[in-house]
Amino acid sequence: MKLKFIEEKIAKLLMISSAIVVFAFVANIIYTIFLRGFPALNWEMISQIPTGGYYNGGGGGILNAITGSLYIVLGSTLLGLLISIPVVFYLNVYLKKDSKLAYIARLAFDVLFGIPSIVYGAFAFTIMIYLGMHTSLGGGILVITLLIIPIFIRSMDEVAQQLPKDLLDATYALGATKLETIRVVLRQIAPGIATATLLSVGRAIGDAAGVMFTAGFTDSIPTSFSQPAATLPLSVFFQLSSPNADVQDRAYSAALILIFIVLVISISGRLITNYFSKHKI
């Protein structure tokens, strides 16, 4: 009789300590990067593009990578939203609950969600070679769009599936066509869209393997879709592989900037999600 209570105590202790370990990992990662990245961080890094000798310890910064990443994230998020909203709408309003197509679609998007970004990168690269395209901002945007569409669709779909049927019936009763109900549906799944955008932006900005061969790398800021674009994760990666200690320190600062951007996005995203939830029934 006693034994099971002892077991209970031990189990509980183990559980609490494993939760603490999870916390410790988060703290350790952020602390480690901060410790090494903060001393080398300065305004020059954020506001200038690399000068000629940058990767040998010369002056300049990583503005090229910051803007490149932001361009790619912005472009692919817009494109991703344009493609995925109609799909979610179709799945939830036009198709019946037990539709085979809907089942297959959900399965397909879940599978796509799991496909590693390096495979997307390799696939997109072969297509770009086939089309005669060079590494470019446009290519980077395309591959990241492919990467985030499944995230968009599945996380919006989660919310859209909760949509009350009565609400749709009410709009039909007022004489709305299926297409017109999109205005009601959109408002209802707005928090879902915000969360989905948040998740995709986080994944898009942190992805390195996909853009490696499609967006390329450059020291200047791209001015058109056909020029190559630098990205922050790749910038961290390249600087870290330099033998020069100063350049490595900059890699740590670049990583810190990357973390900072991701955290800002996720915190502001949470606030936006709360704001958008006000229309929800």
Place this chain on the structure above:
Amino acid sequence: MFTITVAAILLVVLIGLGLYIKSVPIFNQYSIWQLISSSEWKPGQGKFGFLPFIGGTIWITLIAVVLSLPFALLTSLFLTEYSKSWVRKWVFTALDILAGIPSVVYGVWGTLFVVPWISEKLAPNFVEYSTGYTVLAGGIVLGVMILPLLISLFVEIFSAVPREFRDASLSLGATKWQTCKHVILRKTFPGILAAVILAVSRAFGETIAVLMVCGNLPELPHSLFDSCYPLPALIANNYGEMLSVPMYESALMLAAFLLFIVVFIFNASSRAVIYRIESRFK
């Protein structure tokens, strides 16, 4: 809208097909068995043995899952069965951060923290010398990376178990832990398996972080303190030069195709299981 939906579904088929067509040339020259059982990798001489890369990938994936599974199970049981709601909120925030950290940052963390720790503290107890850029380092970094995925899946699965099951068990005099052990874990076992398979397939394809901590030596590792060279790292490292060596492109595409096939099978099967579980409890 129908067209966009179908086109998006077809993307899966398209990716698989595209990669397969690109890897056909190498299939024509070597048998699949030759390719995956040979460990000689000398593209210049036309020798393409994938064994070291496949071996490396399997090693680090296994280590990652073995290391993170107990933590993930215990933490998610704690979150669903024991913790107060404010604790849950904090842990979920931490998990969100962990899930949001880009993989290159995990790589940086690995080189700054895990690698030195292995080479200075851990390895000297077991082997004479290790650089720290090892199978183990890759496994640890990957293990931390899949933690948030595992925990969020587990929490979802555990919360799908109806309240009555717990009440029935508790009213028979079982402690909470006994309820967890005999009711929840047993009831959700297929789901746990499916979640683990999903996490495995995530770990399989992770590129940049493992590339930074694994050492990238194309030899089959013999111990935890050897370097290894996982498949995704192979693709990432050699993409630039592949067009100059014959069959190289095809070999790398085969690597991508192998990744795709494994991830596809793992994902499709485990998702199907998860759907079944969720609909059963609804």
